[in-house]
Amino acid sequence: MTQTHPALILPEKGSPLTLTTRPTPTPDPNEVLIEIKALALNPIDLYQRDFGLPPIPSCPAVLGSDVTGYLRAIGPNTPPSSLPPIGSRVIALASSYYQNGSPDHGAFQKYALAQYEAVIPLPDDLSFEQGAVFPLGIMTALTGWTTMDIPLNTRFTPEDKQGVLIWGAASSVGSFAVQTAKIMGFRVYATASEKHHEYIKSLGAEKAFDYKDQDVVRKIIVAVKEDGVKLYNAHAVVDGALQPVLDVLKQTKGEYHAKVVNSPALKDGHPTLEDTTIRFNYPSLEKEERDKHIKGIFHGFVAENLKEGKLVPSPNLQIEEGGLEEGVNAGLDKLSDGVSGKKIVVPI
Ligand SMILES: NC(=O)c1ccc[n+]([C@@H]2O[C@H](COP(=O)([O-])OP(=O)(O)OC[C@H]3O[C@@H](n4cnc5c(N)ncnc54)[C@H](OP(=O)(O)O)[C@@H]3O)[C@@H](O)[C@H]2O)c1
Known part of the structure; x- marks a missing residue:
């Protein structure tokens, strides 16, 4: 076991991420240590690097959350039957976010701690890079359902004619929202740029609409009514999605109480709709x-559906070479310029 390892730290708020060496931690109860082979980037990493938001409790901090690698150590009292053997390839959410900002838990380093609840085997047929796209994207997509009070064991049949609207389906969270909606038996109405329509249909969307089309709201309403589908649940995945989502639901919810989950933070004075719950x-x-x-989420829904081949890595990968310092910083700069239907992954 190494005593120290390379780590990319945020030395203080507003400064660039810099490469340093950190002591390699030993896991506490209910934690594991992972040797990281690939990591994926998320908008929150960029917001924290560039704006310090959401707030970082203390610096130096280690950002990031999505990793794959080798399970190297298991902390005391961690339920052994819930984890694969030491040395296994794993997928993990390795984030300091729910760990009071502890830099031992962030993804942007060679060794990180993770809570055992968020660690599952990486299937043999997936590369480290492919596996790294899952953690925060799939967790956010699945948390979207429970935030709408829809249990993850929901399995509608076609006769139920239960529809859902996913606005921003080419994103990381949106692509997993589509896949998980399909597994749960929803008929999925999804928006994305036209170039991604075939792709999001391949993930499970029944109908795809171009959000840049001036007439998009009317087109969705017409399709839902023609299909005779009940549409009163929606996931507003990206900034700016809430208003058009509510415009659709106003015409499709009928007598049902509508529910909308909004993945970006809800702004003061956000749009509302009568008889509709809107939650962050x-x-x-x-x-x-x-x-x-x-x-x-991880040991249940994700592990089971990965094993059964019902979940696939999404969206398509964009590999950023250059390792921890160069690769992560260049990848975050590209995220800042905007990505379209891609997840940036850095092998390390
Ligand atoms: N609440 C949470 O815990 C949580 C967790 C993770 C992420 N988030 C938030 O969720 C949002 C999505 O994150 P992500 O990582 O999935 O983002 P992402 O993959 O970086 O999103 C990029 C995609 O957004 C799509 N997009 C942008 N504007 C759109 C619009 N007006 N309508 C439809 N699609 C649009 C683009 O689609 P096209 O390519 O089709 O143009 C692009 O492919 C972000 O705001 C993020 O901060 C929240």
């Missing part, structure tokens, strides 16, 4: 409840 997409703030939720 976020797991419980209470640790015990959140850990149970995370375990249900």
Whole structure:
């Protein structure tokens, strides 16, 4: 076992991420240590690097959350039957976000700690790079359902004619929202740029609409009515999605109480709709409840559906070479310029 390892740190708020060496930690109870082989980038990494938001409790901090690698150590009292053997290839959410900002838990380093609830085997047929796209994207997509009070064991049949609207389906969260909606038996109405329509249909969308089309709201309403589908649930995945989502639901919800989950933070004075609940997409703030939720997501829904081949890596990968310092910083700069239907992954 190494005593120290390379790590990319945020030395202080607003400064660039820099490469340093950190002591390699030993896992506490209910934690594991992972040797990281690939990591994926998320908008939150960029917001934290460039604006310090959401707030970082202390610096130096280690950002990032999505990793794959080798399971190298298991902490005491961690339920052994819930993890693959040491040395296995794993997928993990390795984030300091729910760990009071502890730099031992962030993804942007060679070794990181992760809570065991968020660690599952990486299937043999997936590369480290492919596996790294899952953690935060799939967790956010699945938390979207529970935030709408829709249990993850929901399985509608075609006769139920239950529709859902996913606005921003070419994104990381949106592509997993489409895949998981399909597994749950929803008929999926999804928006994305036209060039991604065939792709999001291949993930499970029944109908795809171009959000840049001036007439997009009317077209979705017409399709839903023609299909005779009940559409009163929606995931507003990206900034600016809430208003057009509500415009659709106003015409499709009928007598049902509508529910919308919004993945970006809800702004003061955000649009509303009568007889409609709108919630920010976020797991419980209470640790015990959140850990149970995370375990249900990773050890339950994700592990089972990966094994059965019902979940695939999405969206398409954009590999950023250059390792920790060069690769992560260049990848975050590209994320800042905007990505379209791609997940940036850095092998390390
Ligand atoms: N609440 C949480 O816990 C949580 C967790 C993770 C992420 N988030 C938030 O969720 C959002 C999505 O994150 P992500 O990582 O999935 O983003 P992402 O993959 O970086 O999103 C990029 C995609 O957004 C699509 N897009 C942009 N504007 C759009 C619009 N007006 N309508 C439809 N699609 C649009 C683009 O689609 P086209 O290519 O088709 O143009 C692009 O492919 C971000 O705001 C992020 O901060 C929240």
